[in-house]
Amino acid sequence: MKRFFAVLLGAVVLCAGCSSSSGSEEAIAKYGSDTLKLYNWGEYMGENLISDFEDEFGVNVIVEYFDSNEMMYTKLQAGDSYDVLVPSDYMIERLMNEGMLQKLDHSKLPNLKNLVPDLTQLDYDPGNEYSAPYFWGSVGIVYNQNTVPTDLIEEQGWEILRNTDYAGDIYMYDSERDSFMVAFKALGYSMNTEDEAEIEEAYQWLRELNDTMEPAYVTDEVIDNMMNGNKSLAVVYSGDATVILEENPDMRFYMPAEGTNIWSDAMVIPANAENPALAHEFINYVLTYDASYANSEYVGYASSNQEVLEDMSSEGGLYADNEAYLPRMGYEKDEIFHDNQVLKEKLAELWIKVKAEQ
């Protein structure tokens, strides 16, 4: 038996050698190495994105997954080296401020011209000096149109989450950032506020919600649960809402008039990347029409590629009838999150207290 495994192992090693040898020498000559280390969110890429890239450029891609920006940051700080990361806006701001990113070489990224114009002027990185947007979206409410009348949700906005007719019937994210965003917006404040009185008011708003509504605080389970129609209302990221709406025709998506969070995740190259040349090649590849389309088709999040975004959301497009797919652009009450460690820690402290009260 041992001998059998040894032979098998030998065969596998040989095979691995022969399949990658074809392009790798070329790749090594061109990029200095034929290996790209990518650190991305789980379930965030088209099925064949990596294998297509590997085939086309004759390289190997090692992918690791994270499930929160903070987790990614911790690994990066521990000294792990990656070539491409896909963090969110406020985390990119933090990495930029701490000098942990390198500038993008625009001469190697001709496909940056494909970006949605709004995404080239994001205020944490105007002109895409450090980051190339990957997906973007908003946060809104997914609701069951059989139990929640559309005019009611339009009238009440975020306040519908405190409408006791729906007590025990709502999902919220178990995240201080998203929950306080809802509270701040419902009260008409900025979600980047540092005003103590406004923070206190938002805290009381959430306490009352927690007290009267028996909300379920969830993370990604919200997707399956809303597909199954388990509850009437849920705060959901627009990309996940797209998937829910595709699966369950009773569900609709609403972006409250009081404003919401517009977020974006973007590709960046850390300062300690081992293969920045190949990293640029990868970023440029993801921004092509075909790769962007496949990504957006598979994941359901809004593409950063203007042409893909238009094709998907216009007449006859894959998500033409899906009101969650296309994020709201240029609405003055919408905001993006800024990096603010002091505020974040304060909200985290208050959030555990909101949840702990029973």
Add this chain to the structure above:
Amino acid sequence: MRHFRTMVFPYLVWIAIMIVLPMLLIVLYAFTVRGNDVTTFRFTLENFAYFFSDAIFLDVLKRSLLIALATTAICVVIGYPTAYFIANALPTWHMRLVLLVTLPTWINMLVRTYAWMGILQDNGLINTFLEMIGLAPVKLLHTSFAVVLGMVYNFLPFMILQIHTSLTKMDQSLLEAASDLGASNVQRFLRVTLPLSLPGVISGITLVFLPAVSSFFIPKLLGGGQYVLIGNVIETQFLTSGNWNFGSAISMIMAVIIMISMYITKKVDRNASEGGGQG
């Protein structure tokens, strides 16, 4: 004998680095304010004052202790008869039964807890079955029931194994002697077996209570995001709010509570075994 003593040395170094040093760091963090640099410390009792002045934290503490007590009690009630049954089983079955008890612990605790989520959720195994036989579905996941169930399930083997060990170590001739002197089966159990197995029960209680009172992933998975126990509060301090000083202070408070409860159980144990000796 002397050269054996030097062999302990690596172990002492290990203890110093892996256990004593981290404990000292926790104490240091607990008594200092945030944002100390490496050389200067500003000492404070604020972290403790903050904990005890806020009714929410005290509520969470009370809830955690109650859940842990319930878990421990259920583990004793289920664990003792199981251990007794295994200890008195035929020799050929003995090892197989012990294996059955330990078998689940070979699989990662997190994975087994995730499995319970699938069983308990609204459209999970149990509710699907209820629906099939025409009964209304019951909300199981995200309740105290689910949390206690998860804890009992995960920690029960510790209780069974502890009691089982003390039962099998027991000298069988004592039971024979008791019978010879005319004790009934019930008397034999109450006067001989039970007192002699108490040390096992006590260490089982310690082994179940400690992880139960500080567990944070079982309440998180089976209780849902809205189910907060003291372990979750500590986790938040370290992972999201970044307040290591307050987190350390809560950990210290927990350590003190645990030490006190261990002291009490030890004392009960000693009294009980003395009582057993006299009886």
